[in-house]
Amino acid sequence: DADVTQTPRNRITKTGKRIMLECSQTKGHDRMYWYRQDPGLGLRLIYYSFDVKDINKGEISDGYSVSRQAQAKFSLSLESAIPNQTALYFCATSGGTSGRPGDNIQYFGAGTRLSVL
Amino acid sequence: AQSVTQLGSHVSVSEGALVLLRCNYSSSVPPYLFWYVQYPNQGLQLLLKYTSAATLVKGINGFEAEFKKSETSFHLTKPSAHMSDAAEYFCAVSDPGANSKLTFGKGITLSVRP
Numbered sequence: 006d007a008d009v010t011q012t013p014r015n016r017i018t019k020t021g022k023r024i025m026l027e028c029s030q031t032k033g034h035d036r037m038y039w040y041r042q043d044p045g046l047g048l049r050l051i052y053y054s055f056d057v058k059d060i061n062k063g064e065i066s067d068g069y070s071v072s073r074q075a076q077a078k079f080s081l082s083l084e085s086a087i088p089n090q091t092a093l094y095f096c097a098t099s100g101g102t103s104g105r106p107g108d109n110i111q112y113f114g115a116g117t118r119l120s121v122l
Numbered sequence: 123a124q125s126v127t128q129l130g131s132h133v134s135v136s137e138g139a140l141v142l143l144r145c146n147y148s149s150s151v152p153p154y155l156f157w158y159v160q161y162p163n164q165g166l167q168l169l170l171k172y173t174s175a176a177t178l179v180k181g182i183n184g185f186e187a188e189f190k191k192s193e194t195s196f197h198l199t200k201p202s203a204h205m206s207d208a209a210e211y212f213c214a215v216s217d218p219g220a221n222s223k224l225t226f227g228k229g230i231t232l233s234v235r236p
Contacts, residue, residue: 009165038223045131047212047228048166063223095165109154109173109216111224113165 008032011096011114018086019122026081026117028096035100037079038111039063039071042093051094054079086121093118124149124215126227134233141200143230145187145213148194155196156214156224157187166212172196174218183207208234 009030018024028037036055040048040063050063052071060071068090072080083090097111125148135141147153154173158166170181177189183206187198196213212229216222 045228048226050223053223097166109218109222109224110156110168110171111166113158113167115163115165 009096009098009112009114011094011117013117014115015118017120017122020087022086024083024086024119026094026096026119028079028081028114030077030096030098030112032098032100032112033076034098034112035076036098037073038097038099039069039079039081040095040097041065041090042095042116048095051081083119083121086119088121091119091121124153124217124225126213126215126225128213128227128230130230131228132231132233134235135203136235137205138202141185141198141203141207141232143198143211143213143232145196145198145227146194147196147213147215149215149217151217154216154218154222155187155189156216157181157185157196157198158212158214158226160210160212160229162209169198169211203232203234205234205236208232 012027038053039051042048049065053061054073070082094117096114099111127146156171157169159169160166170179172179172189180186185200210229210231213227214224216224
């Protein structure tokens with residue numbers, strides 16, 4: 006089983022619909038992240054969470070919201086989807102707060118491919 | 123603020139040829155540097171990392187990278203390309219702090235010709 010699981014893997018929705026992308030992890034990590042990937046733009050950070058009570062905006066948070074339901078679960082919502090939110094979305098986790106070098110390594114899920122028509 | 127520059131979006135090499143993927147970074151503090159690989163229809167996986175120890179870092183699948191502070195570079199190399207190396211490669215930078223985030227480059231697609 007994957008350590009970082011994203012559901013669904015693919016989703017097609019219509020403009021104006023609310024959708025939720027889910028992420029769960031079995032790595033026991035404190036920190037979780039949501040990115041979107043667009044061709045030629047790399048990965049851009051949407052939101053991140055360093056523990057259950059901590060939520061932070063990334064560089065492109067407009068139009069998105071998140072919920073950290075538990076240490077292992079971090080959901081991304083599009084309140085009213087629009088076509089330019091069509092992208093590949095990744096969840097990632099990283100571990101610990103000790104500042105050890107290995108703690109900065111991020112582990113990624115397989116991604117959710119979202120199309121907004 | 124930190125940033126990563128990966129020049130070009132696509133590199134094509136012949137099987138058996140040297141692979142060189144360039145990465146330059148900008149950081150106000152000594153950085154941690156990473157290379158990730160993304161195979162088709164998969165998430166990103168770590169190839170190798172530099173965290174202020176040895177400047178020449180060896181990773182999985184025969185890849186290595188050298189941290190050059192004077193050139194602010196962290197180029198990825200492999201002596202002999204294999205067909206299975208065809209993928210997208212991302213360079214990323216973070217600061218060493220406990221709550222640091224990764225900043226990714228735009229990625230480079232590597233094609234390997236038979």
